[in-house]
Amino acid sequence: MKCISCGTAMKTKRENYHYVESGLPHVSLESIDVSRCAGCGESEVAIPAIEDLHRVIAESLIQKRSRLAPAEIRFLRKYLGWSGTDFAKRAGTTPETVSRWETGASPMGGASDRLLRLLVVTKTPVNDYSVDALAEIEVDRSPRPMRLGLTRDRKGGWRPRSGRDFVTA
Ligand SMILES: [Zn+2]
8 A cells, every 4th residue: 555645655554543533532442454654654544344333432431330521422422423403402402512511611410411321322222231320320520531442353343342441552
């Protein structure tokens, strides 16, 4: 493969990849093909089965015990395929409020946090997800984003990696 910027041949390596494009700060993907150009530093990443990946991330997020962090609210809203206005209508609030939840300017309340999780379950029924888990969500005023490592499963999709924190390159 040649670099689209300068034409130098790129070298491809398997790396653990910090998936910043998700908008989430601590999501790492195991064994991703990353092509780098020694000439100009351009890089290209091939992430397979991206729909499955987003589903697995969403399912992991709704099972966290602490409140959803602002970046996680945005990820889940986009996962549902909604604009800020779409989500505001369903949550009975204004787009401005949704925007403040997603930037962290104001915390999302416990009821809205649970609503968002349930909307995700409505989109893709999650195995072993009990609504009783909603009783376990902690009250924390500045929730931290989840650390999540993902690896390929045997069917070519994705699964959360056990021993969740692993180091990215
Ligand atoms: Zn280049």
